[in-house]
Amino acid sequence: MGVQTKSAAIDPITAQVIRGALENIAVEMGHKLARMSYSSIIRESEDFGCALLDADGQQLCESSHSTPLQSGPIPGYVRGIRRILEERGDTFRPGDVIMHNSPYHGASHGPDVGFCIPIFYKDELIGFSVTTAHHLDIGALTPGSCGIVDAVDAYAEGLQFKAIKVYEQGKKNEQVWHMLRDNIRASHMVVGDMEAQIAAARIGADRYLELIAKFGLEKVLAASEDLMNYSDTMLRNAIRNLPDGVYYAEGFLDGYLDSPDPERRDLKIAVTVTIEGSEITVDFTGTSRQVDDRPVNMPFEGTVDVAVYLTLRSILLDSTIYGNIPQNSGLTRAIKIVAPEGTLCNPTFPAPTIARFCSGNIVADTLMKALGQVVPRQISAGVGNLKVIAYSGLTNGNYWVYMDIMEGSYGGRFGMDGMDAVDTLYANTRNNPIEDIESHYPLRITRYELQDDVSAPGQWRGGIGSVREVQFLADGSFSVEGDGHKYAPWGFMGGIDGRVGQLLLTTAEGREENLPSKIPNRRAKAGDKLTMTGPCGGGYGDPKKRSPQQVLSDVLDGYVSKDTALRAYGVVISESDEIDEEATNQLRGAAQ
Structure with missing residues (x-):
């Protein structure tokens, strides 16, 4: 297991200095990963995560400008890697670099590939430096890593990397890299991003060793434990201030609205929150069973747990009130999560999971709805979900692949209107500048604006969804992973429900076709346009009370x-x- 975390006392000033140093390491990892990356999903959208962990796999810090859905699962990545290595009779060694993306071993989903570097000090394992990032293709049945909404099992979702040592004791495993380049579309970009991840993880490992050289291992570990205990104490105090009780809510996913199979449509997320003293249990019993042959299922570890942790931390420890609470594994100790096996929130292998994003947003949204019975002034009304569109094509025999995150919107909040046209809940990515898109791909953005006169009425109105129109300048294809075309975001405390989203295809000849929220890979011709309309968040409070x-x-x-x-x-x-x-x-x- 390596060097264990020390419990020695440490003075608070030194602990805070070490905290700042740890956070700066993670921030540096993130900045340099973004600067070194080839793809816009990392460079512009910042769909990546960076973190340092101790030898026990406890997260010590994370990159503050990365997405929670990337940084949050990193402890699970390490647990999964460790479990696989132990099953193989292998272990961590100096110079190893381990690639991992198994959603049944801690990863969020297949396209989010992690690179883990074990950190050794005086021949003892003392921690891990890890980066994760979304990759635009991992060799699935169709181009792009999102929009693979017709995958029938985990094998159809792309290459599976289960604790693969791409460097072993410092030596590069060239055969693995040949395999990657031979099986991934747009491999120059994707493999370049992977190499950037490794470089950023090495920076993290080096900086951590420099920190230990300055303060000593025992003091760094003692400070880390002190910081985790502080985060744990702050969350427990917030939970203790809530009334004990049981609170229930449910939400619904579109699923596959065009499917004749009722088990693929109108999928329920059930959430029961039990508060007892300083601990909280989130139970998903009653959630729809897993969809065996469609990838809207969510990994329990890597997606569901992250949605729960992020929602509770954001609501109960609002940074405007509590300040900057250290983001570490201490924030998970007071939380228990229950999800029956074989359900959307805890599928069994080989159920596919690649399109788990929108499902997870409904998990977070429904948990927030349940918490509204306890802390009505600390939640928002219902949130408008996202769409993720994968565009692709061939130019001179080479693939280009682009992933566009079509933002959603927040519901109104006590004292504040909902945020318009933003990424929501556990994602936190940025949109891509139009100039970046049009300079790299045969696509043109012909319209991008907020909708008119659609915000949900409330004392504090719901956020407004945007309209984005993309035209193909050359033949290609697209696929869509989205939700929120049937179930509108919920209004709260007398606020009005929000509005559903829409997806419209207009062919070069002028024919229009309304599409459902999930579209497997579909051919497009030059001149075809996709018009994406984002859902609008719910209103909060009686509209007649708005000034x-x-x-x-x-x-x-x-x-x-x-x-x-x-x-x-x-x-x-x-x-x-x-x-x-x-x-x-x-x-x-x-x-x-």
Whole structure:
């Protein structure tokens, strides 16, 4: 197991200095990974994770500008790698670099490939430096690593890397790298990103050893344990302030709306939250059974647990109130997660999992809904889900692959309107600049804007989804992984439900076709356009309690029409764009 974490006392000032050093190491890893990467999904969207762990696999720090869905699973990656190596009679050695992406051994899903470097000090294993990142192709049945929504099992989702030593005791395993280049589309880009991950992980390992050389191993480990205990204490205190009890909510996924099989549609996520003292249990009993031959299932470790940890930490330890709580494994100790095997939240191998993203967003959204019964002022109303579109094609016999994250929106919150057109919950990626897309791929963005007059009414309105229109400049193909075309984001405390999303294909000849939220790889011709409309978050609170001045501001900004102001908010706005206070008071008084 290597060197164990020390429990020796350490003064708080030194602990905070070491904390800052650890966090800076992770930040440096992230910045350099982004700078060295080839693909826009890492370079622009920042869909990656970086973290340092101790010898027991406890996370000590993570890159602050990476996505929680990448950094959060890293302890699970290490646990899975360790388990596989032990089964093989192998172990960690100095100079090893281990590649891993098995969703049944801790990874979030197959395209999120991790590279793990064991860190040795005086011939003893003292920790791990790990990077994860989303890769745009891993050799699945069709191009792209998202939108493989018709995969029938784990084998159809692409190459499986189960604790593969790509470097063994410092020596590069050339045969593995030949296999990668021979089986991955756009291999120059993908393999280049993998090499960037290794370089960033080596930077983390080197910096960690430099930190130990400065402070000593025992002091660094003592500070790490102190920081984890602090995070644990803060979360437990927040849980202890909640009323004990059992709270239930459920949410629904579209699934495959065009499928004749009812087991693929209208999939339920059931969440029961039990609060007892300083501990909290999240139980998914009652969730729909796994879909055996479609990849909307979620790895229990790597996706479901991350959705739970992130949601609880964000709601119970809001950074505006508590400040910057150290992000480490201490934040998971007070939380127990239960999910029956064979369900969407705990599938059994070889059920496919590659399209687990939108499913996991509903897990987080439904957990938040349950918590609304306990902390109504700390949650948002229902969240609009995302779409992920994989574009691809051939140019002179070589593949190009691009992944576009179509953002969603948040519901309204107590005292604040929902955020418009943003990545949501456990993802936290950025959109790609239009200039970057059009300079690298045969695609043109012909429209990108917020929708008009669609925000869900509430005392605090729901966030607005965007409209994004992409035109093919050359023949190619696309596939879509999305959700939220049937079930609108929920309104809260009298707020109105949000709006569902939409996907429209307009051919070069002008024919239009409404598409469901999940589309397996489909050919497209030059001139074809995809118009993606994002869902709008739910409203929070009675719309009639929204101040007339806020309603007028929304009208002037073009978010709300005068008709909606009158009908939904009871606010009368004159032709000269002023509030008719007498008519508004009469209308609102009559409604009460």
